[in-house]
Amino acid sequence: MSEGITLEAAAAPRPRSVISEGRGVRWLLTGIAILFLALFLVLPLLTVFAQALARGWAAYFEAFAEPDARSAIRLTLTVAAISVPFNLVFGVAAAWAIAKFEFPGKSLLITLIDLPFSVSPVVSGMIYVLVFGSQGLFGAFFIEHGIQIIFAVPGIVLATIFVTFPFIARELIPLMQEQGTAEEEAALTLGASGWHAFRTVTLPNIRWGLLYSVLLCNARAMGEFGAVSVVSGHIRGLTNTLPLHVEILYNEYNFVGAFAVASLLAGLALVTLVIKSVLEWRYAGDLAAGGRH
Amino acid sequence: MLGLLGPSGSGKTTLLRIIAGLDFPDRGRVLFGGDDATGLPVQQRAVGFVFQHYALFKHMSVADNIAYGLNARKRSERPGKAEIRKRVGDLLDLIKLSGFADRYPSQLSGGQRQRIALARALAVEPRVLLLDEPFGALDAQVRKDLRRWLREIHDRTGQTTIFVTHDQDEALELSDRVAVLDKGRLEQVGTPDEVQDRPASATVLKFLGDSVEFEAIVEGERVLVDGRPTPAVAPRGVIGPARLYVRPWQLQFVDPAEAHLSGTVRASHRSQGRQRVEVERPDGRLVVVEDFDGDRYAAGRPVGLRINGGYVFA
Amino acid sequence: MVATPPRRFHFRRPSVIPGFGLTFGYALTCLSLVVLLPLAALVARASGLGLSGIWDVARDPRVASALRLSFGVSLLAALTASVFGFVVAWVLTRYDFPGRRIVDAAVDLPFALPTAVAGIALASLYAPNGLVGAQLAKVGIQAAYTPIGIFIAMVFIGLPFAVRTVQPLIAEIDKEVEEASATLGAKRLLTLTRVVLPPLIPAVLTGFALAFARGVGEYGSIIFIAGNLPFVSEIAPLLIVIKLSEFDYAGAAAIATIMLGISFLTLLVINLIQAWSRRRFGYV
Numbered sequence: 075m076s077e078g079i080t081l082e083a084a085a086a087p088r089p090r091s092v093i094s095e096g097r098g099v100r101w102l103l104t105g106i107a108i109l110f111l112a113l114f115l116v117l118p119l120l121t122v123f124a125q126a127l128a129r130g131w132a133a134y135f136e137a138f139a140e141p142d143a144r145s146a147i148r149l150t151l152t153v154a155a156i157s158v159p160f161n162l163v164f165g166v167a168a169a170w171a172i173a174k175f176e177f178p179g180k181s182l183l184i185t186l187i188d189l190p191f192s193v194s195p196v197v198s199g200m201i202y203v204l205v206f207g208s209q210g211l212f213g214a215f216f217i218e219h220g221i222q223i224i225f226a227v228p229g230i231v232l233a234t235i236f237v238t239f240p241f242i243a244r245e246l247i248p249l250m251q252e253q254g255t256a257e258e259e260a261a262l263t264l265g266a267s268g269w270h271a272f273r274t275v276t277l278p279n280i281r282w283g284l285l286y287s288v289l290l291c292n293a294r295a296m297g298e299f300g301a302v303s304v305v306s307g308h309i310r311g312l313t314n315t316l317p318l319h320v321e322i323l324y325n326e327y328n329f330v331g332a333f334a335v336a337s338l339l340a341g342l343a344l345v346t347l348v349i350k351s352v353l354e355w356r357y358a359g360d361l362a363a364g365g366r367h
Numbered sequence: 368m369l370g371l372l373g374p375s376g377s378g379k380t381t382l383l384r385i386i387a388g389l390d391f392p393d394r395g396r397v398l399f400g401g402d403d404a405t406g407l408p409v410q411q412r413a414v415g416f417v418f419q420h421y422a423l424f425k426h427m428s429v430a431d432n433i434a435y436g437l438n439a440r441k442r443s444e445r446p447g448k449a450e451i452r453k454r455v456g457d458l459l460d461l462i463k464l465s466g467f468a469d470r471y472p473s474q475l476s477g478g479q480r481q482r483i484a485l486a487r488a489l490a491v492e493p494r495v496l497l498l499d500e501p502f503g504a505l506d507a508q509v510r511k512d513l514r515r516w517l518r519e520i521h522d523r524t525g526q527t528t529i530f531v532t533h534d535q536d537e538a539l540e541l542s543d544r545v546a547v548l549d550k551g552r553l554e555q556v557g558t559p560d561e562v563q564d565r566p567a568s569a570t571v572l573k574f575l576g577d578s579v580e581f582e583a584i585v586e587g588e589r590v591l592v593d594g595r596p597t598p599a600v601a602p603r604g605v606i607g608p609a610r611l612y613v614r615p616w617q618l619q620f621v622d623p624a625e626a627h628l629s630g631t632v633r634a635s636h637r638s639q640g641r642q643r644v645e646v647e648r649p650d651g652r653l654v655v656v657e658d659f660d661g662d663r664y665a666a667g668r669p670v671g672l673r674i675n676g677g678y679v680f681a
Numbered sequence: 682m683v684a685t686p687p688r689r690f691h692f693r694r695p696s697v698i699p700g701f702g703l704t705f706g707y708a709l710t711c712l713s714l715v716v717l718l719p720l721a722a723l724v725a726r727a728s729g730l731g732l733s734g735i736w737d738v739a740r741d742p743r744v745a746s747a748l749r750l751s752f753g754v755s756l757l758a759a760l761t762a763s764v765f766g767f768v769v770a771w772v773l774t775r776y777d778f779p780g781r782r783i784v785d786a787a788v789d790l791p792f793a794l795p796t797a798v799a800g801i802a803l804a805s806l807y808a809p810n811g812l813v814g815a816q817l818a819k820v821g822i823q824a825a826y827t828p829i830g831i832f833i834a835m836v837f838i839g840l841p842f843a844v845r846t847v848q849p850l851i852a853e854i855d856k857e858v859e860e861a862s863a864t865l866g867a868k869r870l871l872t873l874t875r876v877v878l879p880p881l882i883p884a885v886l887t888g889f890a891l892a893f894a895r896g897v898g899e900y901g902s903i904i905f906i907a908g909n910l911p912f913v914s915e916i917a918p919l920l921i922v923i924k925l926s927e928f929d930y931a932g933a934a935a936i937a938t939i940m941l942g943i944s945f946l947t948l949l950v951i952n953l954i955q956a957w958s959r960r961r962f963g964y965v
Contacts, residue, residue: 090954194898
């Protein structure tokens with residue numbers, strides 16, 4: 075041996091991880107990150123609540139007493155109540171077909187399901203105008219039969235379904251792919267019917283992922299602005315959702331009203347974020363690893 | 368070449384990382400040939416560390432991986448480009464991967480990655496080469512080949528080397544000296560012969576291979592089992608009740624009259640020219656005896672066993 | 682020799698799991714009706730115009746200026762979001778500090794907050810009499826109702842994309858690789874630049890592309906702060922809305938086609954980056 079390595083007891087050196095930056099650099103970077111997030115994310119959120127309460131609680135609640143505000147709330151709830159279940163059924167069906175079976179063209183199908191994510195909200199609304207609008211592809215047909223889609227509730231529902239279309243499928247596909255088919259096959263060999271296997275084996279395995287994606291889908295459905303704005307026609311009391319109502323109030327310089335209604339949506343966003351974070355911490359293993367939007 | 372041997376969780380890897388400067392001891396110092404290296408940051412320790420999973424840089428070619436340590440030097444100490452290229456070429460020759468300079472790690476097999484990791488560590492001409500479970504992630508055949516090859520390289524370069532393993536055969540075959548660790552304590556350091564012939568503790572003995580345990584009495588020089596003397600020798604200072612550990616090949620089938628113990632054969636199986644016979648003693652305990660693949664020992668046959676050696680601990 | 686029976690063609694690999702026909706059929710029907718058919722209407726409308734028709738619309742000075750503004754500012758905003766997003770992702774995965782989880786959750790705020798809400802909040806913050814706007818006004822910068830305001834809104838909505846695409850990869854960095862670099866004598870900075878950062882570049886580029894695509898198409902959070910002055914702060918999506926309200930479907934379709942084309946190009950680039958990185962490093 076060319077050299078001796080000796081280890082001796084006694085003395086006490088200072089431990090410092092060799093794979094971390096120095097203390098100064100760590101403080102600096104953490105400072106930059108927190109300052110940046112505070113300025114760009116937290117401050118706007120606080121502004122919403124501060125502005126909403128600028129003239130006190132009485133003025134704040136007045137904003138919700140208006141009949142237009144009430145009908146906007148009603149419409150937003152209605153739209154979400156239709157579009158979220160629709161996308162839920164679609165998402166589960168699509169994930170079942172894609173995750174549990176092998177067939178050609180699968181990745182193309184996934185790309186197509188993802189498509190609405192990469193389309194501008196304005197374009198999302200516009201394509202329905204092109205189909206159902208008075209000069210649209212089928213516009214004449216629907217007008218003849220007295221069915222109004224654009225500038226009416228059906229158009230708002232359609233546009234909302236479009237922008238939230240990928241949410242649930244996107245979460246469930248990788249999750250169900252990870253879980254494979256072994257458990258379902260086991261259930262079938264034990265004599266379960268397909269539907270029974272789905273309810274007793276698949277569903278419990280994906281429940282947290284399902285809840286997670288429904289939550290995000292709902293938040294987007296209630297908050298969508300661009301796409302809905304294009305198809306709504308902004309008829310007060312009839313085709314105004316909450317985000318559109320915010321816009322109208324803001325443009326009328328009724329800032330307290332606008333921010334009061336906005337605070338409702340911001341509250342929804344906060345609740346969504348909190349539940350989402352809790353789900354991510356508690357059930358990280360039961361959620362799909364990729365594609366968190 | 369020193370082998371750090373011990374069961375998992377015995378602190379071998381931690382010790383290796385402390386020597387490298389990747390972990391820090393609560394107490395104690397690390398000396399390199401008399402120089403205190405305890406306070407020296409890992410970058411200045413001049414160690415070559417080969418990680419268990421190689422930790423190759425995936426985005427760099429093989430040549431860039433090997434040259435990394437040289438390129439990381441200060442400009443004044445850095446060899447010229449041509450010099451670096453030559454060094455990389457020499458090392459690739461040494462590890463017999465000459466044509467692989469432009470490949471990427473993802474295009475190599477496990478054994479090839481292992482050799483690249485070794486070349487990368489050797490490139491900086493370390494004062495000590497540290498290998499963490501160098502063959503742990505490889506399959507059996509590649510493992511054997513690489514073992515022989517590592518010994519060859521060591522004999523050619525004379526590089527001070529410390530490697531960690533939990534495989535006794537690997538440690539005994541490769542090392543000039545073996546250090547046996549258990550539960551964070553250094554149990555024994557010695558040549559492979561020393562640790563096998565004179566294990567310092569029952570832990571060392573048990574870790575180095577199978578053994579049968581007997582209750583014995585030490586009277587002066589003699590070690591008695593069931594009142595009969597055995598050829599085992601008690602270490603100085605052990606008197607009275609003690610434990611005798613006997614390797615399977617230190618037991619011999621004999622006529623029951625000369626036997627230290629008797630029993631009946633339970634089962635026997637043959638493997639690679641030897642047979643292992645399980646003998647049940649009258650009190651129900653099982654003893655495993657290793658014998659040449661000669662006489663057949665049918666189940667149920669009464670046999671006598673003589674103890675031909677063994678190790679005594681208090 | 683055993684004669685192999687002729688192989689039957691299957692659209693999908695045979696499986697004992699039931700329900701393929703039903704779920705596949707239902708999913709495909711929904712997809713066609715909700716996504717493909719309306720998008721086809723856009724393509725039909727655009728192809729009615731022809732390339733020259735689209736080019737004519739794009740050459741209109743007001744349209745050209747809106748497109749330039751949307752793409753230019755989005756590029757800058759995505760760049761900013763990527764740089765700061767990387768720092769945020771690094772700090773959140775590598776350092777521990779009190780409140781780290783809350784900060785981590787806050788990154789998703791732009792995903793969860795309705796764009797109109799973000800829009801009016803940013804507008805009132807950065808307006809000349811707003812909390813931040815007043816400070817900026819002191820140094821002579823007017824953010825709201827200028828392209829700077831658009832930039833701020835685009836950074837806001839792009840940030841989560843930039844953070845969330847690199848964060849999992851930073852978490853997956855093999856600590857041994859960093860240690861290997863250190864044992865070979867590399868100082869921390871060299872380890873970061875030569876060993877840690879290069880494998881992250883594809884993810885950073887992907888995050889950049891996603892933030893860029895989102896910024897170009899964004900509407901709700903921008904229009905309140907932008908001021909929407911033609912030739913100055915009028916973004917392309919707003920122009921689509923204006924054209925639609927004037928029943929100029931052809932003009933709207935032309936702008937939408939250009940924007941869609943760019944976002945598909947961006948998606949293609951993302952896929953290429955990921956394919957390249959998979960080939961090169963064996964992971965995405």
